[in-house]
Amino acid sequence: MNPEPFLHLDRVIHEKGRLAIMSMLAASAELSFTELRNALNMTDGNLTTHIRTLQESGYVSVTKSYAKNRRLTTCSLTAAGKKAFTSYVSLLEQIVQQNKPR
Amino acid sequence: MNPEPFLHLDRVIHEKGRLAIMSMLAASAELSFTELRNALNMTDGNLTTHIRTLQESGYVSVTKSYAKNRRLTTCSLTAAGKKAFTSYVSLLEQIVQQNKPR
Numbered sequence: 001m002n003p004e005p006f007l008h009l010d011r012v013i014h015e016k017g018r019l020a021i022m023s024m025l026a027a028s029a030e031l032s033f034t035e036l037r038n039a040l041n042m043t044d045g046n047l048t049t050h051i052r053t054l055q056e057s058g059y060v061s062v063t064k065s066y067a068k069n070r071r072l073t074t075c076s077l078t079a080a081g082k083k084a085f086t087s088y089v090s091l092l093e094q095i096v097q098q099n100k101p102r
Numbered sequence: 103m104n105p106e107p108f109l110h111l112d113r114v115i116h117e118k119g120r121l122a123i124m125s126m127l128a129a130s131a132e133l134s135f136t137e138l139r140n141a142l143n144m145t146d147g148n149l150t151t152h153i154r155t156l157q158e159s160g161y162v163s164v165t166k167s168y169a170k171n172r173r174l175t176t177c178s179l180t181a182a183g184k185k186a187f188t189s190y191v192s193l194l195e196q197i198v199q200q201n202k203p204r
Contacts, residue, residue: 003142006122014118020108023201040105089201092194099125099191 005094012057013088017042018050022077022085025060030076051075059084107196114159115190119144120152124179124187127162132178153177161186 013022020040024031031039037047054060059081063074077085115124122142126133133141139149156162161183165176179187 003122003126006118006125007143009118009121011118014116016108016111016113016116019111019197020105023108023197024105026201041109085201089198093198093202095121095125096191096195096198099128099187100195 002094002098005091005098008087009091010084010088012053012059013084015050017046018054021047021050021054021075022059022081022088025075025077026082026085028076030063030074033073033075036075054081057081057084104196104200107193107200110189111193112186112190114155114161115186117152119148120156121190123149123152123156123177124161124183124190127177127179128184128187130178132165132176135175135177138177156183159183159186 013019017040021036024036024039033047033051036042036051037044040047042050051060051062055062058078060075061078063076065072065074115121119142123138126138126141135149135153138144138153139146142149144152153162153164157164160180162177163180165178167174167176
């Protein structure tokens with residue numbers, strides 16, 4: 001068993017709420033706060049905290065605008081976020097391969 | 103993107119130190135505390151805390167004995183630990199599959 005992949009797992013992405021958010025965003029150009037919250041069944045507070053952490057790490061960019069007199073918050077992965085997520089998924093894949101029954 | 107796998111990731115196993123420990127133990131019948139600590143480059147305190155959490159969750163059993171006048175602590179997965187780890191790896195695999203470039 002090679003412990004190397006574990007040591008490199010990005011702590012920011014590895015938290016399961018943030019992993020879910022990053023995966024959702026990796027699959028779309030952008031998603032609104034409401035779409036993320038509903039898909040992941042998170043509270044506003046929980047999602048806000050995770051998005052802030054991802055923003056501070058430079059992985060997610062947040063745009064606030066108005067549409068039909070309502071505030072619209074949209075999130076998308078930055079280039080750094082895409083790169084970090086790709087590396088993370090590749091480490092997960094190594095871990096899965098190591099642990100699959102032979 | 104199906105958020106289902108994320109919601110079911112076992113928090114006890116998902117922490118990356120514990121994930122490394124569980125993976126090591128899944129690959130061996132048993133390992134000594136020292137073998138785990140050296141392979142994973144953890145401090146005694148860190149490894150002790152993780153092992154305790156895994157023990158309290160019923161995933162790891164710990165045996166203390168004496169060999170050549172030295173205390174020997176060995177760890178192994180319980181049946182529940184093996185089952186939980188297999189489920190966890192299978193969820194990781196789903197996440198990897200969902201996120202692989204098409």
